[in-house]
Amino acid sequence: MRMSKKGAIRLLERAKQKALWKRIRDTSFGYWFRSAVLWMLRIPETAALRDLLLEGREPILKMQYPGENTSRYSVLLLQLPLPANRRHKRIIPLGIAYIASYLLKEMPEVNVGVLDAQCQSLTYHQVVKAIARDKWDIVGFSYWTVQAQFAENLSHAIRSMSPQTIIVHGGVHPTLQPEDALKSADYCIRFEGEQSFVELVQALSKGNPVKDIAGVAYKEDGKVIANPPRPLLKNIDQLPFPAYHLLPIEEYNMPLHVVGGERMPIVGSRGCPYECSFCASPILWQKKVRFRSARNIIDEMKMVIDRYGIKKFHFWDDNFTLNPRYVEEVCRLIVEEKLGIQWVCLDRAEHVNRNRDLLPLMREAGCIGVEIGLESANPDTFIHIHKNQAIGASREAIKNLRAAGLKPLYTCMAFNPGETIVGYYLQKEFLDCAQEGYQWFDYFHPFPYPLYIGQFATAYPGTRFYEEIDDLCLQLIEDAEDRYHHRINSIPYSLLNDIPMRTVQRLNEEHYFIFLDAVRTGFWTAFPGNSSQEELATKLYDVWRFLFPFFKKCDGSLTVRQIALHLSEYLNIPLTKSLRLTAYAVYIFAQLGLIRSAIYYTDYPIKEKDVRVPPARKREILHYLSIVRITRKNLLSDVRRR
Template sequence: MKILFIQPPLPCNERHKRILPLGIGYLCSYLRQRLPEVELKVLDAHALNMNYSQVVSEVNCEKWDMIAFSFWTAQAPFVYNIMPSLRKKQEKALFVFGGVHTSLCPEEASEHCDICILHEGEETFFELVSRIVEGKNYKDIQGTAYREDGEFIKNPIRPLIRNLDSIPFPAWDLLPMECYTTPLHVVGGKRLPVVGSRGCPYNCTYCVSPLMWMRKVRWRSAENVIEEMKKSINELGICQFHFWDDNFLLNRKYVIELCEGILKENMKVKWTGLTRASHIQKNKDIIELLAKSGCIGLEVGIESANPETFSQIQKEESLVTIEEIAKLQKKYGMYPLFTYMAFNPGETINGYYMQSRFIDTLLSNLPWLEHFHPLPYPIYIGQFSTAYPRTQLMEDAPNLGMVLVEKWDDCFHHNINFIPNSLLNDVPIKTRNHLKPNDYLAAVNAAWAGIWTFASYSLPRFERAMEQWEYVKYLSSFFIRCDGNNTLKKIAEEVADFLNMERKKSYQYAAFSALVLAQLGLIRSALYEPELKMEIKEIKVPAGKGIKKKIKKILFLIVMNIYCFLKKR
């Protein structure tokens, strides 16, 4: 039996860091251990940056008994659209879907495939393949869904695997490992993902983890994780690791055993992981141990510096705690790493200014990290709030703001697909009369770094330049109208009419412009916090490496100086 696993490309795939398909790696190793006679192959169309025709051509080089896709929500349209072409040539293949989107939307996914694998896939997929090899019926397997004569059928969910140590390490040998070059935070260099636990007990409104793992958490043993790390060092020569656990510090006993094991084995590793600020504070007495074992810093999701936003997204964290754990990590030579989102419910213009100043404080006296921050200067873009299927945020989003998702490939966190009413109804007022050339440069660079559909590499060079110029004109028109009399929503509509631009794009540009200009202190809210003292943040935008980038910066500033001079006349 021959099985092909496919990871599809993402929207704006050329911009995205290359993500190892960990789930596929586990499925392959689990199958290979139990059914060694089955032939397995992986096509990572994301890592290889392949388009439709390239994927179809590569798949059809051979005949397959089974073709399995694992995908996120943003990848779903690619998979659905490519299926008719694949079925034409692979008429005998069984098409299987799995992954996050399939698990959340099986009724939709089952319209395009033969069978869906839901939630945790190793045991379910193994049973499916085993029954096919033995010629047995597979329609009653737990953890699957499918359609029969058009009727949707969903079998009971399979219980989660109790002993995660029973799952063999991911089959990295089946993947194009040379393609995964995303550097480790802080220090750079290749890294590998490691998952020591599955699940999270929390219920953040924007997160799919509670839906995938039912808020149940299971851990591997520290010994098992260390063996995987040693195997990666010996076989791949990679000694830097990124723990993909939903919450690394949730199990104190496990963390201590892991760090002590790394030290006992004298492993010269560097690593990071994601956790909550409150858990770092709760375990502050072991942070020195983490540092000694190679932790370069822990990632903490700030998401917002607005307490009202914390409440609405059920983040259950405090800014005081976040500030304390930043100092704690600095104390032990670690670099505090913070992720953040824009356009959460409850956010306002002044909130973006306060968030920028808050992050400035957290990162004070630290070098700027090119391997972590998307911009080489302190404007904090992060990710954009995204309402994923079946999350609480998706259910509440139409009442909380403007939903701009028209199709699933809009639904990724570097595309503005939701703007909260709290921001749309805020009233911006400028803090100085005109934008300077450097302000335009900072904003355009920020747009390119944050909005991956903006001036995309997939466009010809001239079209990219024209899109940047369009945003310059938009920013100018937007800023002029920030006079304290109109809401952000009203300004977006006026500028759309003035520039003959579609409304959706204008709303996205207005929200993004508010995010950037507020962080720079160039606009503030005319409605909230009148007592807030704001200072304009003067940012020096570096030219970047290479003579071409330096020339581009000089030319841009020359054009903007002329443009600003003419605007003042």
């Protein structure tokens, strides 16, 4: 069967217009339909149908007053794309939506526009072209460190084509590194941004000075001037609901954990009282927590249900049950007003345990699961990341969630300071225990089988981890885009100095498939979702070529660092690539029980885990390998020979 790319796009557009895809995308039929279309078009499985729909389409840029840029003071807010953007979920830019809504509340005469380049997977040139279509008095964007270079390049382009446009940067990176952002920005908004940004727009629109606006940084005579931080809002109910009408809501893909279906984010509180060293929250929110009223939250939920027909929510509060009274009021209102919603939330294990009596009420109110910040199962790691929480608390939280009929979800990281080989085996044992007895959690795990990869530990500028990292980890940072939690950007010395030892004599075919699948799933920048099949084949071949010599060197005599050095020379690959592959192989094979540490926890019983890659994923891997003339017969003979 043949189908042109344009024909497929038209077909999918028609289905989308009839809301057909929204009904089927989370079903088994939707999965197979997607796979069939991608196969017919020779497009990698990691590609998204939404990317096909967006290709060749004009970028969506919504405005409060379309076509009135020349007659009104106009402000454009941008969400920037991420590296390997097509691999990333399309997440609603809640911060930008709040800024836009507060600006419209305080200055309703201003024409506010929003361009979400991350959601639409726009390239640099597409973003520049979209901005150039209209006249803007101010262009502002919020970003992380990983997007800093994109922000700088875009700022220079805007200044070149529209010198009168004022450029404002905000978000985590400009807050923590204003001197870096002001290399290309006219102004920075630091910390909580709504009031500071509105006051800046008011001043600039009237030609007034900005020296007395709290939370603003700028340059004067070449020197960075950072005005005092603005006191945090005492009553966050005063903020209007996010300006979702300026976002392309139908383009986001955020299926709710476990059950699927489109979800909307909701923030009932701001801030976190803890000091985890990897997190910017202690700096951004000053370890203070403020709560919205239950009525305000319920009114926002009802607005979303009425306007968009979405009845699934994800609470983005850092610690949902930190304030039991708040939780009880929210849940009772959901029940009393019969909203009929489903939702998940984030929490800390000790809060779940302390407030376990609230869990049945949460379930009655539609909660289906709680994400616990596990981070690591290695006992030594918690000391280094200043989590101040033992693994025992997480085990108790899982028990309490199960007893209440709630799914125990979790977030975890890899390559934290203090981690050793056995920690990854312990992590899999822990997560297997959390999953035990449940159908596999769809829309949550990156794999359709029991192998786990979390975010990669990342030292963001300004955090405590960033200050301590040189003593704890080997950094693999070459530019800003490496400082990203989907790219291995540092490896702890505790792991580099550990000594891997095989627990089985040789790898079998299944082990090869697992690692090849794990690399293409976990290495986002190497497998960004828009590579040609030939590029994918070449990269998988490199991984296949790496695997045997790596496992052969796991004989209990060499450290992880020494193995990486040897493989760099033996395979003639850059040392940073060898370090990343070696560390990741240790991470995966330790989970499977195929290697163990020769120096740590040597008495701990390690058993090989029975994990199998689904046949469809194997066929896809073999298809790519066949492009570089590696067949299943070659693979099997290679495994037996070695």
